[in-house]
Amino acid sequence: MRQSTGHYWGRILPINRWWVGDPSERYWLEITNRPDIGTNLHAPKVNDSGAEYWSYSLVQYVRPGDLVLHWDKNHGPGIVGYSRVTGEPFSSSITWQSRGTYGRQRAPSGPEPAWQAPLGGYHQLKRPLTQERLRELEPEVRKVRDTLAASIEGPVYFPFAISESRPIRAAQGYLTKWPRLLVEATPELTELRQTAASEPHEPDSPPVSDKPTPRNRSRSGYGRQQNAARRRAIERYAVSLVMSHYSSLGYETEDVGDRQSWDVTARRDETELHIEVKGSTTEREAIDLTEGEVRHAEDNATCLVVIDQIRMDSELRCSGGRWRIWEEWRPTRDVLVPTAYRYPLPSNGEVSHL
DSSP: OBOTTSOBOSSOOSOOOTTTTOTTOOEEEEEEOOSSTTSEEEEESSOTTSOOOHHHHGGGGOOTTOEEEEEESSSSSEEEEEEEEOSOOEEEEEOOOOOSTTGGGSOOOOSEEEEEEEEEEEEEEEEEEEHHHHHHTHHHHHHHHHHHHHHOSSOOOOSEEOOSSSOOEEOSSSEEEOOHHHHHTOGGGHHHHHHHOSSOSOOOOOOSSSSOOOTTHHHHTHHHHHHHHHHHHHHHHHHHHHHHHHHHTTOEEEEOTTTSSSSEEEEETTEEEEEEEEEOSSOOSSOOOOHHHHHHHHHSOEEEEEEESOEEOTTOOEEOOEEEEEEEEOOOGGGOOOOOOOOOOOTTOOOOOO
C-alpha cells in the first residue's frame, strides 16, 4: 500500500530513482542505533521475511561523493553528523538481528548477503538536529514533502513519517533519501549545504540599478564579470583587514596571494607567519580550499582567518564582518569534501580545426 510519504511497504517495487540526473540531489539519511556511526552503510539484501526491502536496497544506489546524514536513535534521538561516500557500493555479508517486533522474536542470523558502501570524513554537527527541533520545523518539512509528492511520480523514500495523529518522526527503515529541498529548509544544515556546493563562495550579485535586467545580459558575460569583481573586492577587503590587524601588533605584513599558496606573510623579529584569508558576505560554515592551500598548511605552520558576514553596497564597497581565527591550522584530509575534479582528456578524441 502506498503511504502519503511516498513509501511502499512490504515487498519492494523497482527503486524509483527520481534523483538521477540532478547532481544537487546527493544527500541520504541513515537511521541507526549502531555505535560506529560514519564507518559505512551496511544492510542485508532482504528483510526478515526474505523479501527485498526498499530501505535496504537504497544502499546500492549511493555514489562516491554523496553525503550521508546520521540519525542516532541512542542519543537525542536526532541527526548528529554527516559523512561522505568514499567508494562504490558492493555486495558484502552481515550478521544481524532486526529491531522490529518479528525480528526480536528470532535469533540473530548467521552471515547473509548484504549491501555495503564505505564512508569517510565523519563530521559532527555543531548543532544537532534533534527530534524536538524537527517537530518545530514540521510545517517546513511538510511543505517539502508535499512539493515532492506533487512533482515526482512514485515513491520518494522520504526520511520522515508525517501524519495527522502523531508528531513527526524518523521513517521506519535504515536508509532514506534526503531531498535537497530539505537541506535548504533546515537552518542546522547550513554547514552541510555549503560543504556540498560545487560553486559555493558568493551568491550572484543583484543588479546595480533598479532597471529591468536585459534578457541577454547573462549571454554578454556581464553578470559573470560582475560576480568576479565582487569576489575580488571581498578578497581585497578581507586581506586588508588582516594586514592592518597584524601591523597593529608590530608585524611587517606583505600580500603574497598572487604568487604563494597563502595570502599574507607577517614578520616580527625572528617570527614569520603564513596566513590564509577567506572572506564572504554570507555566514560561512565551510570554505573552499585549493590543493595548493591544503598542501602548504600540511607542511608549514599556517594561520587561518575567516571574515564572513561582510556588508557590500552597489559600488562593491565592503564594510563590517565577523572575524574568526585559527592560530595553528592544519586541514584534515579525511574531512575535506571534493567539489570539483580535474580530468585528463583521453587521447582518442575526434579532432577538427575551425
